[in-house]
Amino acid sequence: MDKPSPAKRMIPISLPLLGEEEQAAAARPIGSGWVTQGPEVAAFEKEFAEYAGAAHACAVSNCTTALHLALKAAGVGHGDEVITVSHSFIATANSIRYCGALPVFVDINPRTFNIDPERVEEAITERTKAVLAVHQIGMPCDLSALLPIARRHGLALIEDAACAIGSEILWEGQWEKVGKPHGDAACFSFHPRKVITTGDGGMITTRHAQWDQQFRLWRQHCMSVPDTARHHSDRVIVEHYTGLGYNYRLTDIQAAVGREQLKRLPSMIVRRRELAERYVKLLSDIEGLVLPHEPAWARSTWQSYCLGLPEQASQIPVMQALKDLGVATKTGIMCAHREPAYVSFPLCHPLPESERAQDRSLLIPLFTQMTEDDQDYVVDCLHKILNATA
Ligand SMILES: Cc1ncc(COP(=O)(O)O)c(C=O)c1O
Structure with missing residues (x-):
C-alpha cells in the first residue's frame, strides 16, 4: 500500500x-x-x-x-x-x-x-x-x-x-x-x-x-x-x-x-511590525532584492509586505516556484490604466514607476498569526529560489 x-x-x-x-x-x-x-x-x-x-x-x-x-x-x-x-x-x-x-x-x-x-x-x-x-x-x-x-x-x-x-x-x-x-x-x-x-x-x-x-x-x-x-x-x-x-x-x-x-488592533499591529522588522533582518542579504522603505515620518501597518525583485529574477516563475513550495504570493499592486475597463481612458501622464512596481514586485505572506517558523520557511524558500537565479 x-x-x-x-x-x-x-x-x-x-x-x-x-x-x-x-x-x-x-x-x-x-x-x-x-x-x-x-x-x-x-x-x-x-x-x-x-x-x-x-x-x-x-x-x-x-x-x-x-x-x-x-x-x-x-x-x-x-x-x-x-x-x-x-x-x-x-x-x-x-x-x-x-x-x-x-x-x-x-x-x-x-x-x-x-x-x-x-x-x-x-x-x-x-x-x-x-x-x-x-x-x-x-x-x-x-x-x-x-x-x-x-x-x-x-x-x-x-x-x-x-x-x-x-x-x-x-x-x-x-x-x-x-x-x-x-x-x-x-x-x-x-x-x-x-x-x-x-x-x-x-x-x-x-x-x-x-x-x-x-x-x-x-x-x-x-x-x-x-x-x-x-x-x-x-x-x-x-x-x-x-x-x-x-x-x-x-x-x-x-x-x-x-x-x-x-x-485586538493594537496588539495586531505590534505583531505585524515585529514580523516586518524580522523580514528586514532575514532578507537583507539577498543580492538585488529591494526591501520596502518606511520613511522616518511613517509607521505602516504592513497590510501587505512588498519586495522588489532582483533584476535577473522573473516575476511569474518566482511566484510559481514559491507556490510549488507552499508559499502564496501576489504580484505587485495592479495598475487600473492597464485593465480593459480603463483602456479607453486618456492617459495624460506617463506611469513608468507604477508599471514597474506592478511587474517587478511581489507581495509575500504577513499576518498576525504567522509564526516565526512560518516566516523562516518563507525566507528559506526565497533564499533558495532567488539565489538560484543570481
Ligand atoms: C487601496 C484600496 N482602496 C479601496 C479598496 C476597496 O475596499 P472595499 O473592498 O472595502 O470596497 C481597496 C480594497 O482592496 C483598496 O485596497
Missing part, C-alpha cells in the same frame, strides 16, 4: 484573525432583533472615531462606497478631474467614475508605492476638483507635502485609507493615526484582506461636521429621519426622502464584529 504523502505546507498571503469573541459579538444583534445600522453601528462609529482621533466617523457598506460618498461631499461631479494613482486596487479609480468625473493618473514614488506629490502639482488643471491619495498597503502617503498643494489650489484632499487602519504619521512632532483625518476625509475598508475585518464594511472619517451629516443621509436613501430615531420616539414620525441617496448601510452584525476587531 502506498504511504500517504505528508500534508503539503501552505502559507497564505494573509489570514483574518477572528475568534470566539467575534462569534459571540455577532450573536448579540441577532439575539436583540436589531440587525442593521442600529446601536452596534453607532457604538462602532464612536469607538472607531476615538481610536483614529477623528471628530466624526460614519460606517458604510465598504470602502468603495465610502470613497464615492467622500468624493461627492467634496463636490466632485460630472466632467471634473480627480488626481490619483493608477497603481491601486481598481476601486480607487472606479469611485471617481461613479461621480461622472475623470481619474487623472499620476506616477508613484517607487520607494513607498505612494503618489508622488511633485507629479500632483503638474497635473492640476482648471477642472481639477480633488486629490485622492492612497495610503498604499498601509504605508502612509506624504500628507505633509500633499496637503499644502491641495490647499494652495483650493482642492479637497481625500485619503484612501483602505489598508491603513492603525498606520501613523509624524505630524507637527507627534505621532498621529491616519484617519484623523489630515485631509478632508479618510475612507477605510474592513474586507478580509485588511488588517481588521467585518467580512465587508467601511468607515469614513471627516473633519467636517456637515460632511458627516451628508454621509448619514446618503447612506440611507436620504431618509429625513433615521429608523432608529423613529423607533425610539413616542410620537408618530413620517420620514421623507430629501434627495437621491443609496443603500450603503453597514449591518449591526458586522459592526459588532468590528468592535471586537478594534480591541
